[in-house]
Amino acid sequence: MRILFFGRGVISTQYAWAFEKAGHTVEFYVRKGRKETFGSNIELEMWDARRGKQLIKENWNVKLHEEMSPNYDLIIVSVNTEQLPKAAQLLSTAAGNTPVLIFNNVWQDLKSSISPLSMNNVVFGFPGGGGGIADNRLRGGFLKMLFLEKPREGTEHINNKVKELFESAHFKISWKKDMQNWLWNHFAMNAAIETEVLKLGSFPALMNHSDSFANLGKNMRGIIPVLKARGAKIDTISLLLTKIPPALLGTLFNKVIFAKGSLPRLFIEYNNSKAGFAVLEVVREAKKLGIPLPRLTVAIENNEQDKAIENSKS
Structure with a gap:
């Protein structure tokens, strides 16, 4: 599967690494000027708890883009909550029909939080991890469990795609009937x-x-x-x-x-x-x-x- 992560934050980077190790192609969309600032690699010092408790130390090469194309199987958005409206606005014009996973904290009602994106093209989830990035060094980690909303009418195909992705990387999903x-x-x-x-x-x-x-x-x-x-x-x-x-x-x-x-x-x-x-x-x-x-x-x-x-x- 070819996956685009919106932003190169803590959560995006950690799950992207896990997906790449599972055989998927992962890339990042970043704001103009960030590609040069971030560079082509990031130092990882993170805990992987999918199979026991394993410390990962790796200088990981990443592929960054400052332009967005719709040529992906899935786009995953995990940004600071205050950045979500601008991310949704950009995706509504640049993502085409690519399905989107909003992997984020949300306080608004779900429909308003992603406007003008269509709810029929989006599913909501929440990660099981955390940490921080400083001086291009990520320290943190993720657990085996993550949270995902149960399919709404019309989103079954996206939920199945997201389910297959996470399970291919040996994550376990906790399904939420009322994600809101x-x-x-x-x-x-x-x-x-x-x-x-x-x-x-x-x-x-x-x-x-x-x-x-x-x-x-x-x-x-x-x-x-x-x-x-x-x-x-x-x-x-x-x-x-x-x-x-x-x-x-x-x-x-x-x-x-x-x-x-x-x-x-x-x-x-x-x-x-x-x-x-x-x-x-x-x-x-x-x-x-x-x-x-x-x-x-x-x-x-x-x-x-x-x-x-x-x-x-x-």
Whole structure:
């Protein structure tokens, strides 16, 4: 299969590497000027958990394009959430009839998030991995499991193509009947986590602060009314985050889910992305609905004050 990845980010690069190793042809579309900046290879230091826990260290050659053609079997989009509208706009004119996998976090309703792309040409999924890129060096990894929406009427052929692709590379799919609802809950959890990142300054700092995950539950309690007001069903993970006492929740995350040496913990420790967009989006929605979100709002305001102080110093 010939696959084009939209952007050469952490998720795109890791899955592209896995697909190439499985015998597929993978290429990347990047913005003008990025081809020269990125160069023809990238240094990989990532964990592959499809068959046990294997550390991959490789200087991997990649093929980048600054123009897009429709001559692919599948296009995979995994970008920062705020970049998705522009990506969809470009794909609507440049991708032709090539099917598209949106492998992304989404807070809008799915149809609006990819407009003017047609829902009949798109399926939605979510990766099971993370990490960061700095100085053309990727540190991160991926798990065996990923998430994919069950076929909608008219998308069966795309779902089958995506299913065959991931299974050919030995990934396991967790099928989601209501991908919209799953993504809303996941985005809300991201906002709850990013609230703590804004307060602490970085994702690695989140992992090393004793109160981070106790506060995560408190943040989620504030967001739940926003989810309900927009018609979301509260899923099991969101519910547990709000029902488990904060102290116990902190212990559960620090000692079990994000235990030292675990891959989920490493993925977050390697994450060097800028936090805050998920928080802003949820706060904007809360304001529209007239729902107070003091914990998230204070985190944003304090972060803006910190930026203003830094700018005045410089």
